Every structure is written in structure tokens, then in C-alpha cells.
Amino acid sequence: MKQNTTLAKKKNKTKIRWFRWLIKPAIFCVGVAIGLCSPWYFYIQHVTNSIIHETWEVPSVVYARPLEFYQGLQLSRKALLFELDLLGYQQVTGSPQLGQYQVHNNAFDIHSKGFNFPDGKQPPQRIKLNITNSAVALQSHEIIRLEPKVMGHFFSSAFENRHPMKLEQMPNSLVQGIQAVEDREFKHHHGVDWWGITRAMVKNIMAGKIVQGGSTITQQLVKNKLQYDQQSWLRKLHEALAATLIEAKLSKKDILEMYLNEIFFGQDGKVAIHGVVDAASFYFAKPVERLAIHEQAVLVGIIKGPSWYNPIRNPERAIQRRNVVLKVWHDTGIINTQTWQTAQAKPLGLSQHRKLKTDYDDYMAVVKMQLKRQFSDHELKQNGLRIFTNLDPYVQYISNQTARRTRQWLDANMEAAMVISNARTGELLAMTGSQSPHSQFNRALLARRQIGSLIKPLVFLAALERLSGFDLDSMLEDKPLRVSTRDGKAWQPKNWDQQSQGRITARHALVHSRNQATVDLGLRLGLDNLIDFLESLGLNINRAQHPSLFLGAIELTPFDVQHLYAMFSTQGQVQKINAIRSVSDADNQTLSRSKTTVNHPVSKQNIAQINQAMHLTTVSGSARKITGKFALTGHYFGKTGTTNAGKDSWFSGFDSRYLATVWVGRDDNQATPYSGSSGALVLWAHLFKNL
Amino acid sequence: MKKTGTILLMIAVLTACQRTKPNIDDDIRNPSNEHGSVIDVTPMLPDAVWSLIEQAEAHKKNAAFSQAINTLQRALRIAPHSPLVQQHLAEMFLAEGQYHEALLWAEKVTNQGPQFGQLCQRARRVLSLAAEMLGETEKQGQALDAIASCVQEAKPRY
Known part of the structure; x- marks a missing residue:
């Protein structure tokens, strides 16, 4: 009995030992499972949930303007070939498939790729057209467009x-x-x-x-x-x-x-x-x-x-x-x-x-500036917006190419900036902020420089608007004069040729950019009257201005100048140069579109008078090189501008299609040997020759 | 007796002639039929612009006003100073409830568009409606009064 009891105790002890030996690893395993695997499992759960519920950050896309074909559209063969290459179309000899085109002399057969435009979806289509004398003769449609080029993302x-x-x-x-x-x-x-x-x-x-x-x-x-x-x-x-x-x-x-x-x-x-x-x-x-x-x-x-x-x-x-x-x-x-x-x-x-990537950064700076007023950074970077702009890739390409050659035509230290817009609608087509593709400084948008004689058309327009009985046949005195300024000093303006022409018509004074005659007119108009007029056009002017304001002693960017001259090219219809056409969300709902601007509070007849004088400037005045040396054959309007010692050389001019403002000068604001006609006008003329 | 018969026959023939309308469409006979003015102005436009106006009207029928506006803005790029396109835009903005934009475009047509005829009346109507929605009662009144000035009544013809 005792032996049985001892045996049973031994068995129990062995069992307990075995049990202890087993339980320990089991507890250890459970511990490991709870301590390591559970957190790991929950971590994976968290990861999968975040994958499933992740909302993608979809960048907003910025598009150039789509090339729209219709009867009579002014378009060169070179510009169309550039656009097709830029959009990735392949030239073929047989019947074109989607994304291909065939060209025989000036006859194009294009198979477009289709696009979901803000005004509706356009399926892929065959487009047949001829280009004769740089004008489109469309055979297949009344109006049709190619898809727009993606020019950037946010x-x-x-x-x-x-x-x-x-x-x-x-x-x-x-x-x-x-x-x-x-x-x-x-x-x-x-x-x-x-x-x-x-x-x-x-x-x-x-x-x-x-x-x-x-x-x-x-x-x-x-x-x-x-x-x-x-x-x-x-x-x-x-x-x-x-x-x-x-x-x-x-x-x-x-x-x-x-x-x-x-x-x-x-x-x-x-x-x-x-x-x-x-x-x-x-x-x-x-x-x-x-x-x-x-x-x-x-x-x-x-x-x-x-x-x-x-x-x-x-x-x-x-x-x-x-x-x-x-x-x-x-x-x-x-x-x-x-x-x-x-x-x-x-x-x-x-x-x-x-x-074929061209540099759109300068243009994008305007897009960003105009978008920031309506959309937050978050919306632009994550909501997949579709931003349709007015950028014309071909005009931008020509503008960049022209600016890159600045130092070929002018001195080695010269910088350049260009702004180009549609002459009739004021849509911004291109912007180049430097002669160098590597420069980060966008001079077209940010460089504030004195505008010199570019202000004269505005002075004469103000006189037409506000001086009763004045017109461009009125006589002005182009002779030495002495003006007392508000701080008691004397100011004696001179003409660029150091000559005075005596009694001349206002038209002659404007066409030949006579300083003394312009100051004579300015004094009749009054400085405050001119400032008041310029402010009505949207400029912000210091009221304590010197009378040298009559000759353009005011600092503006090329983009600001473009706004002012758009008034002339659009005959007073446009106040604002717009980069953006419209913004749609990812579902193609239009969120915003460019606002209608009210007309300038200026008479169309008066603008027409100034335009007529600016046309004479390009024929026989300070910008006659356009039709002379550069032999451009169109009907042009424009004005040169030069500041003291050639520090700034300007030309702003237009024809029926484009308005372009060109500035050249040095970044360190040192003197240059160039006037408006020997500096900026050279670039402007080459630009218009190639457009 | 023979003479009287001839006279009666001639009267009957002439009466019939007087009652018979020449074979000319009513639109041509009376251009003022719908708006009461003998002078109407339909600006000439490229075919592409007409095509876009038609597309915009189709969008409007489907109440897709935003698409219609985008389409008309395409037309405006081809013909930026066309009062007809501007008027369509004004009407479309009005339909979309963008009264300020409608007012601006209608003012452009009123100031720069034709001063007689249908387009003249339409512009002033849109102007008055947009002004009403914006609470500009004085402008609304002026626009309503100006509608009458669009009508050049036909002088009696003898």
C-alpha cells in the first residue's frame, strides 16, 4: 500500500515535472504571440486599412491652349508641324491611324487622339486641311481642335x-x-x-x-x-x-x-x-x-x-x-x-x-500667381484639377528662341524679357524671363524698370481725354524749357538728338518721340491730371511724382506694360492679361473661368487716334526699322522707350494677331549703348518675323 | 352691254390680283414681324462661329449652361467683338445664375452692338433682368425704357 502510494507520488512528481516542462514553453509561446505577433498583426491590419482607404494625391494638370482649326485661321506650315511633333504625332506615308498624320505639300491629314474638353468630349477624328498662304482651309469640319499639350503639374x-x-x-x-x-x-x-x-x-x-x-x-x-x-x-x-x-x-x-x-x-x-x-x-x-x-x-x-x-x-x-x-x-x-x-x-x-520640351517655367509663374487668388496650395497639389491656359506652345518656343539670341545681336551683358499676348483678346500667349535658359529670375514678371517713352502714348491719350479742344493736329512747342519741381529744383528735359524742332504737331511729337514737346503737353494737362488718368487705368502711382513722369520716370515690369498696351491693341476692350481660361475638377465640372473685364473708361475714337500715330511710328517714326531694315510687311503699331544712358531699352508693339513687349538692359542697371530702336526693337522684329 | 361686261371682268381680275400675295416669304416681306423694327442687324460671322453658337444652343437645351458658356467662349476667341456671341453669352450667364457676368456682357452689347432690331432688344432685356436680380433697380428701369428705342417703325407705304 505504502509502496503504491510512493509510486503514485513519483508518477505525480514526474507529471508535474513534465507539465512544468511543457507549460513553460507554452507560456513563452503565448507570451511571444501576444507580445510580438499581436502588435504585428494589428500593424498589418493598420497598413491594409490605410492602403484600402488611401485617397491619392492627384496633382493638378496645366494645359496649353488646344490648337483649333477653322476656315481662315492664320497658321503657318512650320507652326502646325511643330504642334504635331510636340503632341507626339507620328508622320506616316499611308493612311494615318490614331496619333498619326500624313502631309503632302501643304495638305495635312491628321488622326486626332480625342480629349475630354470642359465643353464636352471630342472623340478621335480625321482632320483634313490645307495651308495656303499661312491660312487654314479646313475640308473635313467647320471647326475642330487637337488635344492640348500638358505644360506642367502642381x-x-x-x-x-x-x-x-x-x-x-x-x-x-x-x-x-x-x-x-x-x-x-x-x-x-x-x-x-x-x-x-x-x-x-x-x-x-x-x-x-x-x-x-x-x-x-x-x-x-x-x-x-x-x-x-x-x-x-x-x-x-x-x-x-x-x-x-x-x-x-x-x-x-x-x-x-x-x-x-x-x-x-x-x-x-x-x-x-x-x-x-x-x-x-x-x-x-x-x-x-x-x-x-x-x-x-x-x-x-x-x-x-x-x-x-x-x-x-x-x-x-x-x-x-x-x-x-x-x-x-x-x-x-x-x-x-x-x-x-x-x-x-x-x-x-x-x-x-x-x-521637344520647351521652357514653360516663366509662363507657369503667371499661372500660379493668377491661380493663388482662387485656389489653395492643397487644392492645386492634391485635387487633380485641370487648368486650361492660353499658352501657345509655338509662340512660346519662338519667344524663347529669340531671347536666347540676345547676345548674338547685342552686347554680352545684355539681359532680355518678353511678353506676348493675343492682340484682340488680351490672352497671354507666351512669356520669356531671360535670355538664358538657366536663369531663375523671371524679369518679364518681376523686374521693375523705368519705362521711358513708352509712357508717351498714355500722356497723349490722357490729353485727348481730358484737354478740351486738343487733338493730334494741335501744335506743341518742342523747345528747351525749364520746369520747377515741387522740391524747388529746376528740371530741363532734352530730346534724344539734343535738338529742338520748334512748333510741331502733337502727332509729329508722338511719332518721333519728342521729349520737350511731350513735356509741353504734360504741363498743359497737369501732373495730377495725368496721375489721375493713369490710376484710372489701374496703375498705382506715387502722388509726389516728379514731372519727369511725363517722360516715363515710373518703374513697371514688362508684364505691367503689356496690360497698358493691351488697351491699345484691343481698342479699350481688355483691362487684364489673362493666363488662365478655365479650371475644371477631376469630374470635368468647371470651377472657375476667366472673368469678363469691363471696358477701359476711354473713348474708342481717342484710342484709334493714338493707334494711328503708333502706326506712323513704325513707318516713319522712331520704330521705322520695322518696315525698313527688317522689312516686315504687315500693318504694325508700336512705341519705343529708352531711359537715361540706355539703361533700359523697350519696345511694345502689335499687329492684328500679337501684342509683344520686349525689354533689354543689364541686371546691374548700368549704361548700355542701346536705345529702344537699336535694342529691344531688334528682338521684337526677329520675333515677329518668325511668328 | 359688251362694254359693261368687259369692265366687270377687268374689275374681277384686278381684285383677284390685289388679293394674291406675291411668292415671297413673310420673313422677307416683313423683317419686323417678330420685334417690330424695320431695321434689323444680323452681323456677319464665320461659319465656325455659327457652328459653335449652334453647339452652345444644343447644350442649353440640355440645361448644360456651363458647357454652353465654354463653347461660346471658343466662339468669342474667333470673333472677340461680335455682339451676337456676346449676347448669347449674356443670356447663358443669366440662365446659369451668374448675374454680374450677364450684366457685363449685356452692357457690352448695349453699348457697342446694334442700336436697332432684335439683338438690340434682347440685350436690353437681359440687362434689365440681370440688373433686377442684382437689385440695381435704376439700371433695370433704364434698360426697360431703352427697349422701345430699338424699334424703328415702318413708315406707311402708299
């Missing part, structure tokens, strides 16, 4: 370019093709393809390093979202768990849509290209729904290694990869044999539009 700090699209809007071949290449079991697995992982694991163990991935589309989505730098087993575990959780929370359709809008396709400078929409636009300058099979295959091929298979840097490698993709599509029945063979024979077909 990025968030992440510099990601992305425009999400619904899965239904994407081409079927692309949607199926991505599954065939990246994850054939996508429809059947629950986030992780265990067989694929096992297969990859065996290969990796045999190779001694990671050579193959078994990631599903869902795992790749997680990987893109989490942005791991390196592959590791822990990362794979993370991905697997997060992918499983995402599959439990989202439908297959939602996952695929998210993937196609998220996947990384390479870099455009410092900007990351995400999603098929932007990849199609970047590589092929086309909407994704218009991509041909071989182009879709290029994009799908890039996914495996956006840098390694980059079609711009490594075209041969990209073609090989594309053909692998096409073979997979053929093997899986997505495309038939004939399509496969045709697609394989195609070249890469990348758009060349990136090579």
Missing part, C-alpha cells in the same frame, strides 16, 4: 504623377494581359499564391540568392504601397499577410483597379510615373484606351523592372521584353496569331514629344 512633395481611371475604361487586352503576365492565378488565390512562392523559394535556395519572386498582383500592390527598398523574407511575410487581409476586404475588381492606377512605370526627371494612364501619356503621348496592342505590351513589360526595361534608355531590352509579353498573351489566348505576329514586327513606337 505636384505634392512626393512628386508623383498619377491620374486614376476606372477599370471599365481601360482596354480589356491590357487588363487581361497584366494578369496573364504578372499573376495568372489572380482570380483564384486569396492574396498569396503558395505554389508560386514554393517554386520561387526552391529556385532561390538553389541559386543562393533571391532570383525569382512569387508575388501576386495583390502582393505587388502592397509592395508598391509600402515602398520597401530591399527584398527579404520578413518583407515577404509582411506582404503575404497584408495581401491576405486586403483580399478579405476588397473585391478582385477593386484590387486590380487599384493596382493599375498605382503601379510604378519609371521616372520623368524627378517625377515618378504611376499608373497606366500616365505611363501611356508619358511613353506614347496617348490616352490609355487608345493604345495599340504592341504599345500595351511595352507598358506591361516595364512593370517587371521599370529601370532595366526602360524603353527610352534601353530600347532593345524593352523590345525583347515586349515580345516575351506578346508571346504570353498569344499562348494564353488573349491575342490571336495574326495580331501576335503583326505586333511583334512593330517598332517600339515611343512618342518623341519629350525631346
